Amino acid sequence: MPDPARGYSSATLVEAAKAAIDIDPAIRATWQGARLIGPAFPVQGAGGDNLALHLAVAAAPRGSVLVVDAGGAAYGHWGEVLTVAAQQRGIAGLLIDGGIRDTSEIQQLGFPVFARSAAIRGTRKDFPGVLGRAVTVGGVVVSEGDLIVGDDDGAVALPTATVPAVLDAADARVAQEQEYFARLRAGERTLDLYGFGAPYRGDRG
Structure with missing residues (x-):
């Protein structure tokens, strides 16, 4: 895994890869200056349900970026409580095809979150989801261990075999x-x- 201090930008990686590794630009950093880098831990969730995210925070290896398919749904799948829990577990960040809330609190905590929307609608906790299996997020297939990099310009997912x-x-x-x-x-x-x-x-x- 590269040293985050080397500071690869998402745009540079897209140009270097010469492949469709760029995630839908509608999935963006929720606060300016957020920097996302780490190996992916994929989560198949469901729109309007965040039980899978609670389980993922408990299961993901330290340093992982949670990459969540929530169907693009505009619900508050993630907020301040999960952020604090994730930081205590050593999770590096979140990229979710869906909504999140508590954006100001997340910024104050300095936790990098990339999401399709900010939404205040509450969620169920019924669907446990699938953890660790490849998901499609923002038009890109993401497998466990793929390198996720995100910045103010967008986010990319580099397949593990192509990283070097x-x-x-x-x-x-x-x-x-x-x-x-x-x-x-x-x-x-x-x-x-x-x-x-x-x-x-x-x-x-």
Whole structure:
């Protein structure tokens, strides 16, 4: 697992992967600056029921990101109580295709949550769900152990087998971008960097 301090952005990983690893952009960080990184612990839940989330908090390994299919339902599947419980268990964050509530309290606690909506409607506690089996969240299939990375721009899920190669490609991309920044500050144009053809390279504009 990569060191979170290396700071891979979701956009860099999408470009490096050259694959559809980006989760539906409607599933977003619930507070600005939230940073999500860790191995996925998939949870198949049900819209309007959060028993599976309580069970997942008790069962997930430390450092895991809970990745929950709640059918996109606009209910408060997760809130302050589950957040405190998850932090005590060492869980790294939550990504849920569904609603959550207590967003201000979650931000104050500094717990990264990515969700489709904020919703105050209460939930049942009847369906135990399925833990640890692959789920589809935001159009991406996520299996246990896949690398989840999220930031202000969105979230991605990297299949475990691809992680080393994608991170190497991400390192190369970051190095190239640093070179581009230096050249731009030295007076070059984006037209020069990307080698656009002669019709676009006049001095106007």
